[in-house]
Amino acid sequence: MASSSDDGPPSSLFEAQLQALPPLRHATPSPSDEEHAAWSSSFHPRSHSTTPRSRPASPVALAAASSPFRASRLASSGGFYGPRWWMRVVACLGFSLGDEEAVERRPRQKQCLSRKKKVGGGGGGGRGWRRRRKREIAAWIGVVAFFFLMNWWFFSRLPLERSIRRRNSGISNSSTSSMPATRNKWHGKVKSPHGVMFSKLLGLAAHALAEAESKPEPKDLWQEPLDPAVSWTPCANQRSWETCEGNNGYILVSATGGINQQRVAICNAVAVARLLNSTLVIPHFSYNSVWKDKSQFSDIYQAEHFIDYLKADIRIVKELPVELRSLDLEAIGSLVTDDEVMKESKPSFYLKKILPILIKNSVVHFVGFGNRLAFDPIPFELQRLRCRCNFHALRFVDKIQETGALLVQRMRKHRSHSAPLEQNLLGAFAGKPDMTGLKNLPSKYLAVHLRFEIDMAAYSMCYFGGGKDEIEELEAYRAAHFPALTLLRKTKKIPSAAFLRSEGQCPLTPEEAVLMLAALGFKRRTNIYVAGAQIYGGKSRMAAMTSLYPNLVTKETLLSSSEIEPFRNFSSQLAALDFIACAAADAFAMTDSGSQLSSLVSGYRMYYGDGRLPTIRPNKRRLASIFSKNSTIEWKEFERRVRKAIRQTKQVFERPIARSVYRHPRCPECMCKINDTIALLS
Template sequence: MSGTSLICNAVTITRLLNATLVIPKFLYSNVWLDKRDLPVDLQSLDLEAIGSLVNDTDVMKEAKPSVYVKKILPILMKNRVVHFIGFGNRLSFDPIPSEIQRLRCRCNFHALRFVRKIQETGALLMERLHGYRPHSSSLEDNLLGQFAVKSVPNGNMSDASRYLAVHLRFEIDMVAYSLCYFGGGKEEEDELEAYRQIHFPVLTEIKKTTKLPSAAFLRSEGKCPLAPEEAVLMLAAIGFKRSTKIYIAGAEIYGGSHRMAAISRLYPALVTKETLLSPSELEPFRNFSSQLAALDFIACAAADAFAMTDSGSQFSSLVQGYRMYYGGGDLPTIRPNKRRLASILVKNATIEWKEFETRVRKLIQQTKQVHERPVARSIYRHPRCPECMCRTEF
């Protein structure tokens, strides 16, 4: 999902400069394994030599449209090609002409569609979650295209099951980078430090020369990922019953089945894309992390309720914005304030359950309120603004 803002910004700047957009080359890494490339005839150009390579030192973060007209348009006019590197956050949200903002918004919520194989498998996933083939709605049409059928078999939805989707951000890379402690003793500390040395060498070097905040301080400030056993306490306090069907989105949980034991015991109707789809149905996506994330996105965006454990997650932010844009207020998103939740969880050994329940519910109720998009905030996460929610044509 990380390419979404990049593409929307690229489309917007292309319109601003009256240029032709060539689909960008996405980052190839150990996380996002999908390869994309420029057309062959452009690959042979030495863009750096001709001065057409533009990176984040040439265009600052959150640059205004005027910067592109002043700095980039002359390069484009001279060389007829510009290659942006590190472009994801290079266009501001405010101040910006409303027609440019609206284009970026419509690109994100209308123009961008999943490819056929993702739509088809996503529809299969929805059928097994809900108990019926997805029916036609603006949200399902956008997510599933032709695979969102126009009517429900027999016209009967009484047997449809409701489900809660939860994005558990507790992968080893996030856990290691957080510098937090999760109760696993020296074995956990050694394992995470070894992972940092390989995957986050800069962080390892910083630790040698700089006094960093303690794990306890990071937790009190809400900087630590919410562990599955903490997430289950939050869900139970909100009022989700044992019979609730829960779809877990995300990559492999650090700690595996041991970490998932508490939530699995309390919510036995726990499912994932791996349990709902057969190995052969998942095989086309097996080596592509972003495509697996797309299946999770469909399940989360269309859920009856969605809960995130990290409000800073780009995936969760995109799901939240999508549900806000298409939901009409009927698709609730649970977004805890981790700093305030941490102050409650730290007392879980002494606090009475009723008090814990009351405090968590009050916290969640406050974060469920939907407001107009704050100034300079992302329209992908906060689409409730005149340039976005109107859905008008150009």
């Protein structure tokens, strides 16, 4: 039976029993015995500990230590039968354990020969001894077969193991086997099944979920912890300045990255255009080799609404004037790349370095523009303009809103929540409040963003339990897509995968994510929407999650083929659908706090949620510490520690200085404080 332990390949229980035998007493140890005793005192073959042992090692234990198989994690510390029984079987059978056992075997062989002489003497006694030897061989084979049978029976009782075998039927259990790359509903490219990293915890989680069916959920599971003295309300739509004429020239932006990086670049460009008293040209989206989407601004956002909503702030046009289109911007010095603009540059940089170029050439073209404007110090109204752009001016086109509304309605079983968030997200396609008397039926759903695509797995340089195949596959992907990272690995000493995991630098796997959800108290029948592109590992990687939570869906499973067809081959538009489903969820859980989608979704929920839309933000460093105890920790303790870690990050506070207003809009620039009395009156 294959073991799911992290420590290495499986072994039989027989070998573990051999290791557990106490040493035999030696009248006069041979030199070879002394050497082995010295070696054993410096290194314990079973525990891999350097703690000295108080007695010499048994030759049988030494033979077991030299075996290519390692002791099973489930093996007990003592023998199942007494040491005399085992040594009699081994010695009388003439079981070859190496030359170093000759001294130990001779006394036993003499005893066997003396018994032969007493029984029959001569040939008859020899035949009787051979018959006894055959019976003992048969008994030994029977015992080994019994242990293998019990091992198989024990693991077959685990529901998770059965589920994973069913889901991975037809896939070889060998870690070195391979299969053709296939696409399934998780869009993962799978070469071989990925090992289960936390089999014990998954078994405990399955048992806990079964027991929790008749128990109520934790009271704070679907709630956001609030400060009872202060409430916040959106107010970024309020203005207190005059319209910008945009007389200094035109700002062009070619935004890189995916849809969420581009969204941040758009709002930063709006702020820079206002700062420089310039006219903004509708941003251009650069083609990305990872996202592979040719969508432009008007394919995703309503351009007319964007221009009209911000007309009181800046002037926006769809393209450059004819007289400027033929200019060689690089030749005249108007092309500005990310190499020339420091990340999170202050407004003073743009006034000193960019404004002179703009006035001289009438146009500046920013290429990239990823996070090139700081969040502090920024003038109050300029910061508010960024919030106004993100939370009010950017609205998805009708095609995306309509399909996004289908996702939300089907997750809520066609019952909608009337809220400003849905009005802004879905526009005219936002559903009406349910007035049919069915409001008490369950309609809540949890959205989970699994940021576990192959690019994230490769870039993190972490290990996820997939063995040699995984290491080679991720290394090849790094060489193709992150050559600088590959060069760094060859020329510099970088932290180990284990160290990165302990520091919380690794994205949560689906296996870790589902254990977190189970520990928090989400019931087995919870409706879960999973956002994500191509989950690395595909169905094999998702087996643990789908077995514990069967009501798990994606946009691909919620929508018919005709409904999703207009979005195929447009990853940014598909990501927009995920944005809508996650933002509108009753609870949202992220697995990587550095993800732009998770950051923007959590900020959107904070801005429009009125304190009723909780977001689960795992502290990966704390979770890594908890998961490191997976082989010994009990479920109640695991549950308690996970809930404590999440409770501390679930609380929403006012935006810390220098943090993103897109992720933390709870600040005076974006939202307004009101006390409970005013909130009740309003």
